[in-house]
Amino acid sequence: MPRYEYRCRTCDDTFEVSRPMAESSAPADCPAGHADTVKLLSAVAVGGSSSAPAPARPMGGGGGGCCGGGGCG
Template identity: 75%
Template sequence: MPRYEYRCRSCGDTFELSRPMSESAAPAQCPAGHADTVKLLSTVAVGGSGPSSASAPQGGGGCCGGGCCG
C-alpha cells in the first residue's frame, strides 16, 4: 500500500499515512488532531537493472542529444 506524506498547517508536524491510491486525495488528520493538512509531493527513486545514464550511448535518443530542442 502506498505511503503518503502530509504536513499540518496548524502545528507544522510532518507525518505519513499508508492508504490505498483511491484515497490519496482524501483529507488527512494530523496525529495531534488538526484537520488543516496538506499532502506533500514526494520524489521516489526506483532502481532497475537497465543501463545507467553513465553507460548510455551519447548523442542519440535524448531530447537535446536527438536534436528536438531549438
C-alpha cells in the same frame, strides 16, 4: 500499500499515511488531531542509490545522423 506524506498547517508537523491509491486525495488529520493538513508532493526513487556515480559517456565527436557525425558523402 502506498504511503503519502502530509504537513500540518497548525503545528507544522510532517507525517505519513498508508492508504489505497483510491483514497490518495482524501483529507488526513495530523497525529495531534489537527484537520488543517496539506498533502506533499514526493519524489519517487526507483532502484539504485543516490550516491552512485553517473555512468560514463563515450568521448568523441558529437553529432548524429546516419554516420555518427563523421560527414556522409
